[in-house]
Amino acid sequence: MLARVHRKRSRLPAAVLAVLAVLSVAGAVPASAAAATTVVGVASGRCLDVVGNVREPKTAVNIYDCNGQANQAWTLTSTGELRVYDDTLCLDVVGQSTTAPAAAQVYTCTGGANQRWTLRSDGSIVGVQSGLCLDVTGQNTANSSPVAMWTCNGQDNQKWRTSGGSADTQPPTVPGNPRVSDLVCDSVTFAWNASTDDVGVVFYDVYHDGQLMKSVNGATLSTSLPVVAGVTWGLFVNARDAAGNVSQASTTVPITPPQCQADTQPPTAPTRLVGTASGTTVTLSWTASTDNIGVRAYDVYRDDAKVGTVTGTATVPPATSFIDSGLAPNTGYRYSVTARDGQANVSARSGTAAVTTGAGCANPVCAVTQVGTDTDIPWGLVALSDGTVLYSRRDAHDIVRLNPTTGAKTTVGTVPGVSGTDGEGGLMGLAVSSTFASDHWLYIMHTSANDNRIVRIKLENDRLDTATEQVLLSGILRNKFHDGGRLRFGPDGKLYASTGDAQNGDNAQNKTSLNGKVLRLNPDGSVPSDNPFGNYVWSYGHRNPQGLAFDSQGRLWEQEFGNSLMDETNLITKGGNYGWPACEGTSGSCGTTGFIAPKRTYPTADGSCSGITVVRDVLYVACERGTRLYREVISGDGLPTADVYFNGTYGRLRTVEPALDGGLWLTTSNLGDKDSTPNNSNEKILHVALG
Template sequence: MKAFTSNRRRWSPVRLTAAVVAAVAGVGAVAVPAAAVTGSTIVGVASGRCLDVVGQSQADKAGVDIYDCNGQANQAWTFTAAGELRVYDSPKCLDVAGQATTAPAVVQIYTCNGGANQKWRIDSTGTIVGVQSGLCLDVTGAGTANSTAVGLWTCNGQANQQWRTASGGDTQPPTVPGNPRVSNLACDTVTFAWNASTDNVGVAFYDVYHDGQLIKSVSGATLSTDLTVVPGTTWGLYVNARDAAGNVSQASTTVPITPPQCQADTQPPTAPAALSGTAAGTTVTLRWTAASDNIGVRAYDIYRDNAKIGTVTGTASTPPATTFTDSALAANTTYQYYVVARDAQANVSAHSNTATVTTGGACGASVCAVTQIATDTDIPWGLATLPDGTILYTRRDAQDIVHLNPATGAKTTVGTVPNVQSTDGEGGLTGLAVSSTYGSDHWLYIMHTSPSDNRIVRIKLENDKLTTSSEQILLSGILRNKFHDGGRLRFGPDGKLYAGTGDAQNGDNAQNTTSLNGKVLRLNPDGTVPSDNPFGNYVWSYGHRNPQGLAFDSQGRLWEQEFGNSVMDETNLITKGGNYGWPACEGTSGSCGTAGFITPKHTYPVAEGSCSGIAVVRDVLYVACERGTRMYREVISGSELTNVQTYFNGTYGRLRTVEPAPDGGLWLTTTNNGDKDSIPNNSNEKIFHVTLGT
């Protein structure tokens, strides 16, 4: 829940606690005084009057206005975990009449039905926003008198669009939920429980996640919930506590689960058939006829000269594709291929027929060669090229920086970054950028998680060593959490430093332009705020969930890569002051078509995406994907992304970072092991050079 804020004195928390307890029907209650009213008043900041159902009517389509606060039930509102504003302690919801999405729009009460026109988002400025429309709850004509109608209008930040309740002024997050645990693990369900958090006012909700993806929100009085899980899939479960003001705790520890299969399956798929291959220069395209299975084919593994070189995957509802592109092969060379099918329980088919293909005499393709230049026992995260063509990269969990000579493979650890703390998830030592005037100042710009926040610092590199005494903290106070910490840094052609920040597992942060989270930030190299930033602070764009890719094209435009929750990942073209919609909008789902939200230039199903780093070379965008285990190549044409191609599908596993190399190629890193546990040196990662064609 987002905060209702107040610039007045803080109200008593007793009523708020009662409202929280009643937020989700059917849960147990905590003790409150008998006289406490269920629900909380919502007060207009400009008028001092309460949001009120006209005439105390409980009929569908009854109007809403402002009126003197009187403590009656038609002024008692409860914000639920589903994003509803309920009144009368009954299934009556604040509703947008006719599901209107343009201003002005009428609000009323109506029987709760789960519709998008009954979902609301409340930000830390006290603005109440319709999720479907993106419009703000507004006192008509900026009126302040009794019985002034309330409706929806374009958000403008004025006082007649600001509201407060008893939670005003609360900035203290709950404590971490304790002792997370599971029971009753079955093939498709599990019971997840935890010990209660504490809070200075009261815990309103618990948000349950797996691996950074929100699964479920429950009432603050609920300490156990049943979850739907996927047979055979390993998840890491954890929980955050959230209070009524929208403050979110740090995450609990992680509980790994791997549900059993729902039924024993020992029958392998049939063999794929009719495998054929064609060569175009040094690229081979394979095609085959689908295998069949008693339950379903989940993947095809592709073998070249008896070595596995790629995988095409599907889901329980979508079969895997029956084509594969093998890139960056040697010229004038004959290869032999076969394909096997796998089901969800790892039963493997006999292999297909063998296809023999001979490559051409020259590359003739977009991706020509891949050369491994180094390995590492930790996760290479940020990577930057020095003026002499050598590489620096951060090791996220080991918290140090390595200097790599790609020509010889020689590596030197230049030092450990001070005050870094991992998060048992995605936090740690992340972004890295080299000063545009490095030759004279030797500044390295670094983003990392500290014990209290995420921050951007700069440290000088002298004689191949970090001079930690030179460290300057340029920007601190970026909220941290187990996941959604962002981390990418990039200097723009304007000389400014850009940074991607995650929402810290609280989507409310993303829509609050005074928050540093869920944003693309822009700062001067000395850490000051550029005078032309749109909101007078570090925020350049907002409405982001977890951006981890930033890259500029030849026109100086900024492209951004962003993790979705469970539906779509997205590539965005960033504009100054732009709102990219999270949490109301994910990719093109939800309220993404709402006026004021900027839609992505390309989206990816999460199973084919979870993309992190991006790079632009000759106005072609390259996208490195983790869960999707592939690299996309996308041509920038005008303001659109065209001719999208897939490379290395399963060949190298999860891909984290892609960066331009000085010869016109790419640096590319993997992130296959230990990337969600913060344990140093438990990985086996690779760094590649990719030679690009024309």
């Protein structure tokens, strides 16, 4: 047992630190790695050393004079391991402990989170599972001083440098000329030109549409990737150095792999279609179709117009039910359903189900009215006291005032300094405080050429007075994807903002970084005195949060994009750690003490949810890839059920906000969603009446 040593607590520098992404890669194949290097203690000038040069698991580590032997040659892998002895053993936290003090050792590489490390640009080496720092016990500097895990305090006995030298804060340049070759139904070769860096590129991280696919070492400029036949993806790559600084993303290369085998046989028609009405809502069910390869979707028709789609995957068939809401009372409707396979072969239509709605709405979701359209992507939206709404146009960088009664739209102005990212960045969240009627401040979150930032501008005489602009918070790292962007005033009068990890997962665990967080600001941009860490951070461990909403108890709910497994709805607590990148939803190390579990998860195929709101203690979740609206009654601190509405009816749903009449505002995000091209969309702004 290590002796506990009393230490002076000191605050880490408040700089925004870019850190090493250490997303785990499935499988037991050793991850690609950089060249071996020494790891030298800043306080001692001595090397991280395996005691006695012993090549056995469970051998302790200490510091010792640098001597060039194999027990001091460490290799950083793309999954964040520190390997030694020609990659045969890994630096490991004994017993997977997450509380200080915890012993460090070398052990057979397992891929576990207790063997994954963040090398921060301030020189600290942080355990992904524990959040503790690699520490020379007792601040000793002599040979054979033991090395263990301790609460991070910023002192020199917790700082290390590699062969590359001292702290590095400069990111690599953008990888150039991304390109593909050898595209077949299940794989593609993706290549790019090398980035440059003041110290050196250690890894390249390859993504499709914001989802990490693979990390390769810095000497690799092409790699083979698995793909899905017939599915369009956008590939891009980031460069990363040993200090964890991440470049901006390359340009996107779209691919659509061919089918592996031709399929011309359509599914059989769905059978036994039945519809029942409850008030102005109709519930349909049918018997599944069959197909020689597999049914991937059902399309639902009302009076011969398609009103919804129920989707599945290559391994999970689509559901055989659908809810059609917001219908007219005392009205007869005719429904039919067709089935589709993965190559767009369409079945004959089912038989018809005739249904007549009731005299009035007796359901949670009633009428839906389209009140406007836009050629750009409506992102942030606020309802004003006069019944009009303001919404931001993400790629056009301006703000529109919409009168829902007449449909009249007025552009109130263009926000200065907004820049797209050829991805998800641009003009995003909007918010107004309870004092808007008197002070006229409109709060805005947007991407600039260099960062993400929060500003406020006065809205005077139906125009943005850009001369009044105040930058409240800047320096939030940006990238092509993972920019967050939602703003929400709380009942405490503070402004809350969701920020993405900027495609660098360990930003989320760095409490001095503004990324991968829920932030909390005073309305003037200052730090509230009761924030948990003395800075803007309210909660951390988030990947790409975009939804924020408060319930009647003043509790904050948050909606977050996962990587490839699960999206999640979280109940946010002051100072809470929500686990990214060590866990995603309930996968990975999410059961580890100190990580707060989500209140509900969603498979990414059914989710990719952006906006949330709470009306009468019911949470509404707007989903893009899932093309649906979830309705979830808050029960205690949980969300026990999730009812699905508008499943494919309006396509991808981006933003949901409360309307003054007790209903919802809902916006779509169907075209131009992953680029920064203005006015290449065809989106709807909808009002949803609630029962």
